[in-house]
Amino acid sequence: MGLIKGLRDSISRVTDRLFAEDEQKRIGIYGPPNAGKTTLANRIARDWTGDAVGPESRIPHETRRARRKENVEIERDGKSVTIDIVDTPGVTTKVDYEEFLEYDMEEDDAVRRSREATEGVAEAMHWLREDVDGVIYVLDSTEDPFTQVNTMLVGIIESQDLPVLILANKIDLEESSVQRIRNAFPQHETIPLSALEGDNMDEVYEKIAEYFG
Amino acid sequence: MPEARKPTDDPTGNGVRIDLISAQRMEELTSMEKVREILDGVREGNIVVLEEGLSPEEESRLIEVTMAEISPDRPDEFSGIEIETYPKTGTSESGLLGRLMGKESTPPLTVIGPADQIETLHKDETLISALVSRK
Numbered sequence: 001m002g003l004i005k006g007l008r009d010s011i012s013r014v015t016d017r018l019f020a021e022d023e024q025k026r027i028g029i030y031g032p033p034n035a036g037k038t039t040l041a042n043r044i045a046r047d048w049t050g051d052a053v054g055p056e057s058r059i060p061h062e063t064r065r066a067r068r069k070e071n072v073e074i075e076r077d078g079k080s081v082t083i084d085i086v087d088t089p090g091v092t093t094k095v096d097y098e099e100f101l102e103y104d105m106e107e108d109d110a111v112r113r114s115r116e117a118t119e120g121v122a123e124a125m126h127w128l129r130e131d132v133d134g135v136i137y138v139l140d141s142t143e144d145p146f147t148q149v150n151t152m153l154v155g156i157i158e159s160q161d162l163p164v165l166i167l168a169n170k171i172d173l174e175e176s177s178v179q180r181i182r183n184a185f186p187q188h189e190t191i192p193l194s195a196l197e198g199d200n201m202d203e204v205y206e207k208i209a210e211y212f213g
Numbered sequence: 214m215p216e217a218r219k220p221t222d223d224p225t226g227n228g229v230r231i232d233l234i235s236a237q238r239m240e241e242l243t244s245m246e247k248v249r250e251i252l253d254g255v256r257e258g259n260i261v262v263l264e265e266g267l268s269p270e271e272e273s274r275l276i277e278v279t280m281a282e283i284s285p286d287r288p289d290e291f292s293g294i295e296i297e298t299y300p301k302t303g304t305s306e307s308g309l310l311g312r313l314m315g316k317e318s319t320p321p322l323t324v325i326g327p328a329d330q331i332e333t334l335h336k337d338e339t340l341i342s343a344l345v346s347r348k
Contacts, residue, residue: 093276094293094328097285114285122280125273146336148296152272159269 026084028132033060033090035138036169040195041087045069059103064120081213089120134163134212141168142175145184163211166190172197236265266320293328
């Protein structure tokens with residue numbers, strides 16, 4: 001992509017967002033598989049609407065379709081921000097059905113899950129390019145954040161000039177290291193949390209209101 | 214589109230082919246042609262090394278097309294790609310402001326291979342170490 005075209009697209013996106021200030025923003029929850037994206041989406045949705053977004057699982061690629069929860073109104077400091085949250089499938093560059101056999105899955109089910117997972121990843125990439133106004137990037141703080149998928153996705157988000165909030169999830173686990181994530185992405189603010197236990201959600205909501213309000 | 218990319222195949226079948234693609238060659242291609250150039254090579258079992266990596270937009274398309282080409286019921290055929298570049302460090306200058314200031318960074322050297330043949334052993338800001346195996 002040429003520099004001029006890239007600049008034109010960026011300026012167009014920024015002005016679109018400025019003039020759409022009052023429109024409800026769609027915030028995509030992105031990250032690698034098993035980072036806790038759906039657990040977070042459910043936590044936010046349950047806290048503010050009473051409903052869940054989708055099923056959670058320890059098996060990777062449980063979420064294979066982007067799911068949108070509309071009209072999530074978050075109140076902070078007397079102000080309220082209303083967003084749509086979009087829970088997206090975990091992004092990867094490879095899918096092998098044999099990975100699912102390790103979770104006692106029948107071969108046919110594993111193959112079907114793989115097929116749906118590949119479709120889901122492609123769908124997530126499309127949403128990122130076309131249909132979200134901001135990103136919550138969720139990382140498992142017990143895992144190494146210096147992966148190619150993380151580097152590429154954060155680069156794609158930055159190139160789209162989308163506001164991004166990085167969340168270091170699973171701080172309830174002993175092996176968690178929030179600092180490792182801060183070191184990996186020093187250009188962005190990193191907020192620690194446990195979506196499962198609900199730890200530090202107050203700060204998460206403050207930052208959501210600040211970044212996406 | 215540049216001329217045919219395959220000079221000869223490995224006559225013994227014992228080797229792993231590595232294609233080192235120059236920035237100049239990639240510059241002449243459209244985004245989809247770049248993605249095709251990479252995936253055609255990788256699907257043949259080759260390791261593709263790009264002198265200059267892809268733009269974020271092209272990386273996004275590479276992931277999307279890779280997913281579309283995986284055949285879950287035939288994983289021996291193609292189960293995806295392994296891709297590595299040096300991690301970025303410091304403040305990002307790839308956003309709008311960085312580009313306005315003329316600070317658009319050059320995408321770094323990138324190594325791409327079939328997911329079932331290349332395994333990253335170590336990666337940091339200055340070194341990518343990978344193990345490549347025959348299928």
